[in-house]
Amino acid sequence: MRPAEYSDDDLEQHARRRRVDDDGQRSAFEHDVDRLLYSTQWRALAGKSQVVASGELGAYHTRLTHSMKVAQLGRRMAERLERRYGGPNPALVEAACMAHDIGHPPFGHAGETALRATMDELRFSGGGLDSFEGNAQTLRVLTFLAAHKYPGHRGLHLTRACLDASVKYPWERAPRDQDPARHRKWGVYVADREAFAWIRDGREDTSVPVEEQLMDWADDVTYACHDVEDFYRTGLIPLAALFPAEGATGPETERETARFLAYVEAKRRAEGEEFDRGAALELLADIGKRLAVHAPYGGTHEDAVAVNRRTADLIAYFTRGIELEVGGPSAIRYGARLLVPGPLRAACDLLKELVWCYVIDRPALATQQHGKRRIVGELLRWTYESPQLLPYERAEELALHGDPLRAAADHVASLTEGQAVALHRKLSGTGLGSVSDNVWP
Template sequence: MSEEGVAVRRARSMTRMRPAEYSRHDREQHALGYATEDERSGFEHDVDRILYSTQWRALAGKSQVVASAELGIYHTRLTHSVKVAQLGRRMAERFVREYGGPSPALVEAACLAHDIGHPPFGHTGERALRKAMDVIRGGPDPVDSFEGNAQNLRVLTYLAAHKTAKLRGLHLTRACLDASTKYPWQRGPADGDPERHTKWGVYAADRAAFDWVRDGRTGDVRPVEEEVMDWADDITYVCHDTEDFYRTGLIPLAALFPPPGGAGAESERELGRFLDYVEAKRSRLGRPFDRGAAAELLAEFGRWWIVPAPFGGRHADGVEVNTRTAKLIDYLTGGISLDVGGKDAIRYGARLVVPEEHRQLCELLKELLWCYVIERPALATQRHGKERIVSDLLVWTYESVDLLPPDRAEELDDHGDALRAAADHVSSLTEAQAIALHRRLSGASLGSVNDNVWI
């Protein structure tokens, strides 16, 4: 069957399988013969289907910032997604009390699904897959490649399995798929909008599914549930990942945010070093940076978010960390509101309003992770190794499609794109699976005939 025929068949199947739209009470009319006594709403079904999928479970073995096997109690993509979902639901519950929507279950489902397409080694693996696909194709593809957000939609609508063999994907509601799509466009050419070339939410092969999800909308406007999910993602990232690396001594929070009267020469040097990093980075990216305003914002933040000393591992230190994290979450969620304009506070009837100083502070706290952790030389050498593993696996699988597991081989018969099948396979692996499979295929360690490294 042609690619166009496959896409049309998938779009028709989704129309049969899923509720037409998000209603005020988010009730789903079940078309598959589910028991009538099942009182779950359509969005509660979405939550459960995501939680029970193998792709969501695999996030336990995928990086948030450092490798999932790194010694220490670091967040993985799974624990990150759980906390995004918890925070997103709490914000939605508050909005229901204040505005009558959006659905907390829908926001929770979108949060759970927002990273489900991430490959092993997080953004490092994502970049490696993109580069390797470009090399195989003989140059950068102007409209398609690998992108974790586009892979989310592919997992949810095509790769994942539910209860009906004839119809692929998790059979999620249109609203859930829409709310979990952070970049509602296809990849643009390299000489166009840089954001559209580096971040996008749908592959050409999944365009029919995307068009069904967007229901004829051609603009870039996003539903309010996606905006709540995205803000919950940002807050969780800066709060819990900063906490991880403060505990391990990599981010010097005690020097950056000392108690009143404790800001000596060392603290000033550390703050200057951090601001130098941010200024140089923004300059490279062609983005404006007001150093004075940033310093003032951090100083104001530090007046109430005080870090008295480096983490010492005592019970009292753990209490202080948890207290500061809670205060930061309260601050970043406390000033938000919805602009409903007289409409229902669901989907395209509302916009999330976040105070500008909250967004600016969040962006600065993200830079702490880049300055002190992600761009450390030790992590840079690890990135090189991770990229090599992912790139090699993609090339080897593409060149020998008999290495594909049975489900990916069946999909190759369905859509006929060997490179996409190889990318789907490699991106589905946990980091332990990717390392073991790379050692096996390279001959470094053959393992055992009983190994099932892709299951």
């Protein structure tokens, strides 16, 4: 059954000023999936970090493999809910999940931080507020920077519903003193205000459709489960100490548990949040029922099987209890709310903190991130100060919008990590390479 709130306008392929005929072989939302899959921006995610650098030795997730798993999980949850509630549309959820990280820059969080800090410094000096945000960049890629096959049209020509479901933060950046939360996270640049207004189609509130809610939960679960798996395999997260098999606790477990919870408590209190140590211990015990291990990862076939089994159990744990609260049969999109039990959300948040405690905030990665931020910040500054360094495509866009800082940010954000390192060496003079080298996207 198709939810009535998917209007004919949602289910057609459309651009801002033209309608595209469909050959009847795929639904409109299946077209969205395919257009994302074949975009150069999707392919570039293979060269961008999920947590550690994409070129790091080891079988770590990249932004591409992370996004693929988010899309797979989002679609499976949507299929389950569609059978029960008549929606949401699985292909639409899959497309939103595929799109959710497509605007992220090289070097993950470090690259995003560097772009924002450098843009803030340059933009604020001129009195501006707009800056860089990975989620807002996603909207810009989908509606302006990417190219499809239709002359005279910018972006991937996605449906309005797909674009709407891809926007996690449906607002522009707010001044820090007025709204600190919307100053830190936002999803729309001033330059993309018109496109965003078209997507929202008269809706002025900040609610998000249920497809975005599913995408967000699929993202959280995938991050929590697969990143913990990565760093258990490489010995960075001591699961054997934190979650010993058969409850075989001892001094090492007590020491690691105390260390981890002290880290989480300090972080939460620094962010102005309360922390209940007793509740956290109960959550860890519940997680341990699915994550308990006998020993550190040894690389045997048996170890690999056990890791995969635990990851599957965790994903089932986080997704089987979800439901929809639906206002009526014609209200699936904006009239539905994804219900995830509170303890599951809290457990997922706690599991993600393992990656921050044992990986992201460890000194070895912190030194790498310092270098990553320098590369990205200097590339942005140099390109802004010398627009002739822009590749042809970004130069054409600069001629359209006239904002050299935005054009420079669009360029740097589009680079893979290998391209960013190579370009930085060229521009800094530490490695000139060859005049025939092609470091453009």
